Amino acid sequence: MGSITLKNVRKAFGEVEVIPGVDLEINDGEFVVFVGPSGCGKSTLLRLIAGLEDVTGGQIQIDGKDVTDAGPAKRGLAMVFQSYALYPHMSVRKNIAFPLKMAKMSEAEQEKRVSHAAKILNLDSYLDRKPGQLSGGQRQRVAIGRAIVREPSAFLFDEPLSNLDAALRVNMRVEISELHNNLKTTMIYVTHDQVEAMTMADKIVVLRAGNVEQVGSPMELYAKPRNRFVGGFIGSPNMNFLEGAAAAAHGAHAIGVRPEHWQLSTTEGAFPGKVGVAEHLGSDTFLHIQLNDGTPIIARAEGEFPVHHGDNIWLTPQDGRVYKFDKQGLAL
C-alpha cells in the first residue's frame, strides 16, 4: 500500500520560503509526476516526502500514518537519484542487496530477490561488475533494481533520466512505465520535461515557485489549464499567447492557441503573417511565424505543408480551441 497525503507542508531554508504550503493527495498505485521549471521546488517536495529534508511545518502521512518526524529509513519508500548514487565499491549484486542487508534479511532471501530484480531489469550478466564498468542506462537500471527489491510502498524518482542521452531516455521512459504497470506501486516522479510528464503520469502536479498550480490527468491539464502558466507549460511546442484586439474579440485579456490548433492558409484567415523558419519533418511541419503586428507564433501542421522562409501565411484558430485568460492569467 502506498497512499501519501501532504497537509499544508511548508519548507523554508533560513529566511527563504521554498514551499509556502502544499496540500496533496496521492492515491495508492498512482503514477504521479511533479513537473515545473527548475527551481520550482519539485525536488525539495520529493525530498520532504522521502524524509531527506525536515519540513518547516505541516504534516506528511503515508497510508494514513503520520511520518512527518520519521527518518527516511522508517518511511518504507525507495528512491532513485538523478546521479544514480550507486555504491562504487560494491558489485551490482551487493548494490541491489544493500537495502535487504540493512533490513537483516536472510542470505537466501536476498539472493532470491536480487536475481528476481536482475531478471526484470536485464541485469543478469552484470551482477558481478562494479558500477564503474557499466553504461549510464545500466547504472540507472541498477538504481531501479536497488529500489524494487525492498518492495517499498512507493517509489520516488528524482529526474532519473536527465543524465541519459535522448534515445536511451525514450527507452527508459517506456521501461519505467512498464514497471509501473507490472508492480502497480505508487510512483512519484520529478522532472522538468513536460513530455515525460505527459507520457508517464496518471496525475500531473504542476509546480511554480513552490506552489501547486494545478493537479490533474495529462489530458485534463492539456484541455483545461487552470491558468496561463499551466497552459504555457503543458504541451509541446508551447502554447501561443495573443493579447490586445485579438483577445478582446474573444472577450478576454489574453487568448492562447496551441500550435496544433491553427488552421493554416496561404490565401486568407484571421491573422496574417510571414513564415520565418519552416521545419519540415515529413510527419509534421513546424512553422515559426511572425504576425504582421510582430507577435511570434509557432504553428504545427500535420504532414507536409509546402511553405518556405518569407512566404505569406494566414492563421485562424480552430473552432472551440481558443483558451481565454483574464488579466490575472486565470482561465475564463
Place this chain on the structure above:
Amino acid sequence: MARAVSRNTRIGWTIAAWFVALLIFFPILYAIITSFKTEQEAIAGFDLIPSFTLDSYREVQSQYNYFRPFMNSVVIAVGSTVLALIVAIPAAWAMAFSPTKRTKDILMWMLSTKMMPAVAVLVPIYLIFLRTGMLDTRTGLVIVLMLMNLPIVVWMLYTYFREIPGEILEAARMDGATLGQEIVHVLAPMAVPGIASTLLLNIILAWNEAFWTIQLTTTNAAPLSAFIASFSSPQGLFWAKLSAASTLAIAPILIMGWFSQKQLVRGLTFGAVK
C-alpha cells in the same frame, strides 16, 4: 599535457632531478655511512668510504637497549594515530556532510592551533602531566601526540570526505542504513584511500615527533627520538654511535615510507588534480 621534449633536455632534467634528490638525501646517507665507521674515522673528516665496522651498532645495542624505545615508538605512533582517526572521522564527517555557517571558521581555528609554537604550552602541559602522573608514560604521549596531530588529520579527512557525493549517503539512508551503518558500509570503504594516506602520514609525523617526546619522557616511555637525543650526552659527541642510533631510529619509518610511497603521494596531492 604532452609536450615534445628533446632527448637532451630530458637527460638534462633527469640529471638535475637526481642531483637535487641526492642533495636532499645526503645528510641521511652520510649518517648511514658514518654509522659504519669507527669513532676515529668519524671525527677524522669528510670521507665517503667507511671501514664497514658494526662496532657502533653493537655498542649502541649493549649500552642502550634499542628495542625498548623502538617498541615505545611503535606504540606511541600507532596508538596516537588510531586514536586521532577515531576522533577525527566523525568530526570530519559532520563538517563535510552537514556543514553550518561556522564550519569553515572551526576548520581555520583548528589549523591555527598548529601555528602556535609548541613550547608556548609546554609549562601548562608539563604541569598537567605531572599532576596526573602521566609524565614518562606511553598513555600520556599517545594522548598528547594525538592532540597535536588532530587538526591535520581532521583537515585531511575533511578534504577526502568532501569528494564523496552526498547523494550516495542519502541513498544509504533511504536504503535503511543507520548513521553507524552508513559510515561503516558506505563512507569508510569509499574513503579508504584517503583514510590510509592520512594514517600513513600521521604515523610518520608521530614517529618523527621530537619535542613532546623528549620533554615529557625520561626512560620508561622514551621513543626513538628521545633515544637519539640521549646520544648527544655530557660525555661528548660520539659521531659514529650517534649515527648508528639515528640509522636505527629512522630505518623502520624509511622502510614503511618506501613501501607506501604510492599511497602517500596520492594522499598528499589529493584534490590538486581533478
